[in-house]
Amino acid sequence: MKRVSIFFAFLLISLAGFSQNTDRFTSLFNGKDLSGWMMPGKVPGFEVLDGVLVAAPHNGSELYTETQYGNFIFKFEYLLSEVGNSGVLIRCNPENPWGTGVEVQLLAPWTPYRDDLHCTGSIYGHVAVSNRPDETTGIWHTMEIKCNRKNITVSVDGKITTVADVDTVKSMQGKNMAGAIGFQSNHSKEGEFAKFRNVSVLNLDDDPDYVKKGFYSADADIRKQAGEAAVLKGASIIETLAQMLSENNPKAQAGAKQALFDIAARKSAVNISKDEKKAVEKAFKKSVKNSSSEISKNYLNWLLEMLSAD
Amino acid sequence: MSLKPKTNRRNFLKTTGMGIMGFPLILNGFSGVAPSDKIRVAHIGTGNMGGSHIRWFSAFPDAETVALCDVDELRLANARKLLVANNSSANPELYSDFRRIIERKDIDVITCATPDHWHALVAIMAFESGKDVYGEKPLSFTAKEGKVMLQSLKKHDRIFQLGTQIHAGDNYHRVAEIIQSGALGKIHTVRLWKTGGTSGLGFPPNETPPATLDWDMWLGPAPYAEYTPVKCHGTYRSFFDYSGGVFADFWCHIADIMYMSLHPKGLSSIDARGDIPNDGIADTPKWIDVDFKFKDLDVYWTTTPPDVPGADKMGIGAHFEGEKGTLTCDYDKRIISIGGETTHDLSEVAQSIPRSPGHQRNFLDAVKSRIQPESNLEYAREMTLPMHLALISFRLKRKLQWDSHKEEFINDPAANFLLSREYRSPWSLPVY
Known part of the structure; x- marks a missing residue:
């Protein structure tokens, strides 16, 4: 009897572990340093300040995961300065990030106003948002990017903004189906910034x-x-x-x-x-x-x- | 007029020193060759190239095709028809198992146009039974087979000609003369190319082999596999289990002109890149580019023509870059460029290499003279080796270092493992 109950206890533990695993994300940012990431450019574009990842230097290097991801859910929190401009590069080769991959935009809505094809949540220049997100600057938002084979879904603050079937987007033909995930460095003027925290990924290919x-x-x-x-x-x-x-x-x-x-x-x-x-x-x-x-x-x-x- | 005894003919060739050049004279004497003096030929493998063998050898009055062999009954029946159409008095024995031909003491010569994975073993078994071989390219399926073939040929004192019939043409001989004359200066780079590659062939289901095909025998030394028609006749080169794609199909034809002209030595590294099709079961290169480093020579293979004048109009070709000029050629054309001037020939370069009487004729002459023909096994083996090494680099997806004296890769046991393949029982590669 005791044996049986031990067996069930194990079963329960392993079942619990399994269900946890299926929606368990791996943290990609330890809040201390940039381990697991690389900055191939000459000028660093990112630093860690008070447990937050900050993109402040103007025209510094982009930041890329050392690991390659094909199918994944990537989620993080971001905060943009008054006219902040950054983005997330997905399925890219850091040697030619915009040529091989695409950028999910992160942009303050002010000066100048950008359309649905270039605003936060859009796949910049390729796929417009169908549901424009809250673009308030100076506060933390959440973003989730899901790449599921040929389908890409972007959500901001828990609401889907963008849905793309790669096959139906002419300008995305020939793009990589796997690659690094990257953050764009401060793409606005000097003094502006983008901040990131709680960066994590669920690799579907695991x-x-x-x-x-x-x-x-x-x-x-x-x-x-x-x-x-x-x-x-x-x-x-x-x-x-x-x-x-x-x-x-x-x-x-x-x-x-x-x-x-x-x-x-x-x-x-x-x-x-x-x-x-x-x-x-x-x-x-x-x-x-x-x-x-x-x-x-x-x-x-x-x-x-x-x-x-x- | 009857033939002189063999020894006399051989002595005649040696003493006059005429070699190949002397044969047009001798040929005149061949009309009405007595049956007992004819070279008795058997063709093994009667598909596309086998059909050419049947036609080519039917045209020689001093050769008689006495046997045909194919593992496919339908092909064998067609081969018989083709032979009779070319020679109404032909009455060949038909075999499905080439070993019955090997056993026959009355056959002098076999030609081999089987799939690549059979080339070596058929030739070796023929050598061992005292037969000479005209064998299709590529020479062998693995690098090791080439070595064993050469050992066997030497041990049994046999004649072998690789079926690179382009070799016999005037253009290759003339290109070699021009390159060797030094008119282009020292050659430092050769670019070889062949456009096109393996297509995917879709995802056909496995089937029961047709009753007319001995699939097990077709596979022979290759690993046992389920049957589907595209793995077999016509498209078998799309599979690494049997060949190495378009690259393996054409390497011997175009690398031939490089070896004929320069005979590069001291290969030290091989770096292949490429991709396989993603729309079917085929697994050989859709495209392949290879960088070879020889001693004092860089060789590049590409699937697209190099960016040199005239190359874009050649589906296959070779481009020689020398210190003074360049030469671009394919099977029957050449463009020479020296100091901005373009020409097709250099009158100041005298003819120095004897012309071939034809590739098959050259072979039959060698059978009689016992002097190895132009695309002999020693030459063919050296020429084919880089092809095997390039395909290993392609498959392992890494640059490989080669020790050309030991003939093994440096510090890469897996690459060395792929230099050979164990045969499926009951077949085995002899050890000499």
């Missing part, structure tokens, strides 16, 4: 099932995005991919075959740490054991041999 679904999409861009997300995940998605290899579905088979190769290839490089490599090897070994198909077993074993070659 969930192997979410990534897996991408492989079955009719859309080649989404399949490609899923493949790239899988390679970034590495060991934690090998089992899922190995099962897809044996599915009677050509998209699943081909996508998984390539992603598994790419994971093994990446982790076979000599600069990969032993621990990282071991974790991948372990996942491959397990997937060989669990695989019911000879074709899949052979392929997984071959990848394992490549990975373990010395």
Whole structure:
């Protein structure tokens, strides 16, 4: 009886943990320094003051996450000065942020007045807000940006302002489907600023099932995005991919075959740490054991041999 | 007129030193060759290139096609028709298993136009049974196979010609003469290109192989795979399990002119970039660009033509950059540019390289003379090696360092692993 209750206690704890995980965001800003971020420009554009991230220097460097995000919910609080001007860069390559990604605008509404295509919450120059947010300066607002494959949703203070289907926006064709998230430095005049706090992200691609679904999409861009997300995940998605290899579905088979190769290839490089490599090897070994198909077993074993070659 | 004994013909060639140039004279003597003196040929693999083999070898009075082999009954039947159409007296034996041809002692020569993953083993088994081989490009599926082929050829004293028929044309010989003459100065850069790449082929479902196709035999040493038509005839090069895409299809043709002219040595690094299609099951390059560093020579492969005059009109080509001038060519054209002047030939460069009597003729002559033909195995292996290395760099998505003496990658065990592939049972690559 005691054993049973211990078992249930564990079950409850793990269930609770799971439900917490599904809507648990990871903090991206520790309130102390810029660890996890990078400023590639020569002049720093950001500093941490009293636990708040401040963009004050004029024309300083933009600030980017070191991690790449494809599908995610990014949320934060912001406060703009009287004519403050900043923004959030999403799915961008910091070497060419506006060319590869897009900017969700953060802008004081005054002097001069900007239209719905260039105001706070708009995907700057690409998608106008359908529901203009409260643009009051000097107070804290919340923003949430959700990138769910080809759909981008922006909310301010809990209300949706902007909804975009990337496919229907001509000017967004060819944009990256994954990349860094960035804050634009103070884009207004000297003395203006933007402040940020409670910056956090929920990476949708952390969930192997979410990534897996991408492989079955009719859309080649989404399949490609899923493949790239899988390679970034590495060991934690090998089992899922190995099962897809044996599915009677050509998209699943081909996508998984390539992603598994790419994971093994990446982790076979000599600069990969032993621990990282071991974790991948372990996942491959397990997937060989669990695989019911000879074709899949052979392929997984071959990848394992490549990975373990010395 | 009957043929002189083989030893005499061989001595004649050696003592006169005429080599290939002497053959037009000898050819005149071939009309009415006695059946017993004919070179007995078998064609293995009778698809597109196999059909060309049938036509080409039918045209020689001193060769007789006695056997055809294909794992696809329908192709085999068509091949027989094609042979008879080219030679009404032909009466070939038909085989689905090439080992029955290998076993026959009365066959002198095989030609191989199988998919790439079979090239090496068919040639090696032919060598071991005392046959000479005209084999399609690319030479082999893996780099290691090329090595073993060469060992086997030497051990069994055989003749091999790679099916790079462009090699035999006048243009390649003339380009090599011009480059080697020094008229363009020392060549420091070569740009090679071939437009186009693998297309995705969609997501067709797996099927039961047709009863007329021996799919297991088609796969042979390759890993077992479920069947779908696009993996097989015509488009198999779209898959890394059997080939390496358009790049692997055309490398041997255009890298040939670079090797013929410069024979670059000391390859030290290979850096490939590119992408695979995302609209189907194909997994070989949609595009591939590669930077090769040889000793004193930079070589670039691109999927789009380089930005040099005339290249945009060539779907495939080579561009040589020397200290004094440049030469841009494809299979049958060349543009020479020296000091702003453009021409198609340099009269001051004398003809120095004997012309080929034709690629297949050159092979049959070699079979008789026992002097290796122009695209012999030693040459073909060296020329094909960078292609294998580039595809490994492409697949691993990283720049690779190469030790050209040891013939292995430096500090990259996974890359070295991909230099070979274990064969599926019961097939095995011999160890010499």
